[in-house]
Amino acid sequence: MIRRILKKIFSFTMIFLISFICIFGIIPVQAAEKEPQTLGDLKQILADLKKQKAQNDAEKESTKQQIEAKKRAIRNAEDEITKAESDILKAEEKIQESNIRIEGLKEQTEKVLIALQQMQSQNAYLEYLTDASSITELVMRIAAVEQITSSNQKNLKDLENLIEQNEQLKKDLALKEKELEKKIVTLENAVKDLYGDLESYDKFALDIDTQIKTAQEQVNTYTKLCASSSKSYLGDKELLTDCTNTPYNAGWLKPLVKGSVTSLWGSRTDPITGKKSSWHSGIDIGRNSEGTPIYAAAAGTVSGIISRYSCGGNMLFINVVVGGKQYTTYYYHLLKINVKMGQVVTQNTIIGTVGGGSTSTSRGGYDRCTTGAHLHFGVMTGFYSAKTGTPKSRQIKPPGFNNKKGYNWSTRTAYYG
Numbered sequence: 150m151i152r153r154i155l156k157k158i159f160s161f162t163m164i165f166l167i168s169f170i171c172i173f174g175i176i177p178v179q180a181a182e183k184e185p186q187t188l189g190d191l192k193q194i195l196a197d198l199k200k201q202k203a204q205n206d207a208e209k210e211s212t213k214q215q216i217e218a219k220k221r222a223i224r225n226a227e228d229e230i231t232k233a234e235s236d237i238l239k240a241e242e243k244i245q246e247s248n249i250r251i252e253g254l255k256e257q258t259e260k261v262l263i264a265l266q267q268m269q270s271q272n273a274y275l276e277y278l279t280d281a282s283s284i285t286e287l288v289m290r291i292a293a294v295e296q297i298t299s300s301n302q303k304n305l306k307d308l309e310n311l312i313e314q315n316e317q318l319k320k321d322l323a324l325k326e327k328e329l330e331k332k333i334v335t336l337e338n339a340v341k342d343l344y345g346d347l348e349s350y351d352k353f354a355l356d357i358d359t360q361i362k363t364a365q366e367q368v369n370t371y372t373k374l375c376a377s378s379s380k381s382y383l384g385d386k387e388l389l390t391d392c393t394n395t396p397y398n399a400g401w402l403k404p405l406v407k408g409s410v411t412s413l414w415g416s417r418t419d420p421i422t423g424k425k426s427s428w429h430s431g432i433d434i435g436r437n438s439e440g441t442p443i444y445a446a447a448a449g450t451v452s453g454i455i456s457r458y459s460c461g462g463n464m465l466f467i468n469v470v471v472g473g474k475q476y477t478t479y480y481y482h483l484l485k486i487n488v489k490m491g492q493v494v495t496q497n498t499i500i501g502t503v504g505g506g507s508t509s510t511s512r513g514g515y516d517r518c519t520t521g522a523h524l525h526f527g528v529m530t531g532f533y534s535a536k537t538g539t540p541k542s543r544q545i546k547p548p549g550f551n552n553k554k555g556y557n558w559s560t561r562t563a564y565y566g
């Protein structure tokens with residue numbers, strides 16, 4: 150009995166696991182990604198970012214070429230349409246010409262026939278009686294008339310055929326023109342899509358450039374720190390925690406003396422775009438006016454500074470060790486940043502001040518991801534220089550923080566994660 154139950158539990162677990170892997174196949178792979186431990190790991194992150202940039206650049210270039218090729222095809226189709234239109238005109242001219250000639254031939258035939266009729270009714274019999282030579286002439290005239298009418302008949306037929314051919318040509322050309330116009334529309338839509346791709350490549354490039362810049366700064370900072378602080382410098386194998394006099398943290402402290410949680414960490418409806426279940430990488434803290442001092446939630450080394458970013462404004466990243474674990478803390482929408490790259494800060498260091506009001510694009514600022522004065526405070530596992538590009542699974546709920554809307558406090562009491 151127990152065995153059967155165990156068997157059932159086992160098979161259920163397997164089904165769950167398999168479906169989990171199927172649905173979230175990518176996530177476990179990302180989570181398995183190694184956190185940077187050494188100087189070499191930081192360099193690897195930088196190298197990977199540069200590789201991504203190169204790939205993006207190559208894709209952008211190929212998109213540009215595709216756009217050019219499609220534009221050439223559009224120009225060719227337009228040329229073909231112009232030619233078809235002039236061919237249609239030529240066919241119409243030929244039809245008109247033929248019609249005029251047909252009219253001429255009909256007229257001529259009619260005239261000849263009338264002449265013959267007159268000849269036969271008025272004079273023929275009389276002249277037959279009186280003048281033999283006139284009979285010969287009459288016969289000759291009749292033969293001539295017959296020849297003219299039959300030759301006219303043939304010409305008439307040829308001209309009618311010519312008209313028919315040109316009418317068909319006109320129809321074919323009009324069809325071709327329609328097809329070419331359709332082709333142009335398809336090509337133009339494809340070009341529009343490709344321009345969309347190009348825009349996203351440009352956006353990505355902007356993001357990756359920021360990441361490369363901060364990752365490069367982090368490498369430089371740690372290289373300096375490692376070389377100066379380590380007794381036996383191991384180069385790329387140097388452990389990041391040995392590179393700085395990693396300050397001891399008994400636990401986490403709130404980054405602001407007072408505050409109130411206005412938006413939670415995790416999935417939420419975006420307050421700006423209104424998009425449902427969009428990811429919020431930190432906790433928003435309000436109830437502070439612009440310029441209020443922000444303290445480091447944990448002591449550590451400044452690992453990334455991004456100025457005036459379009460979504461986040463002035464952003465600050467600090468590598469910390471709490472409870473023996475490595476984290477990166479981040480602070481967004483700052484009015485001012487008071488620290489420098491590589492600077493070691495304590496929990497009493499004022500690292501910057503609250504912004505997000507005057508810096509908001511709605512008030513003429515540069516930061517489109519804020520609507521009023523607040524601090525966006527977030528925590529990642531591992532030592533990083535920026536949030537973008539790191540897996541979502543690294544962006545954890547700030548340890549010990551009460552992730553509850555409206556939760557508010559008025560002292561920087563310690564909270565332990």
Ligand SMILES: [Zn+2]
Pocket residue numbers: 412429431432433524525526
């Ligand atoms: Zn936020």
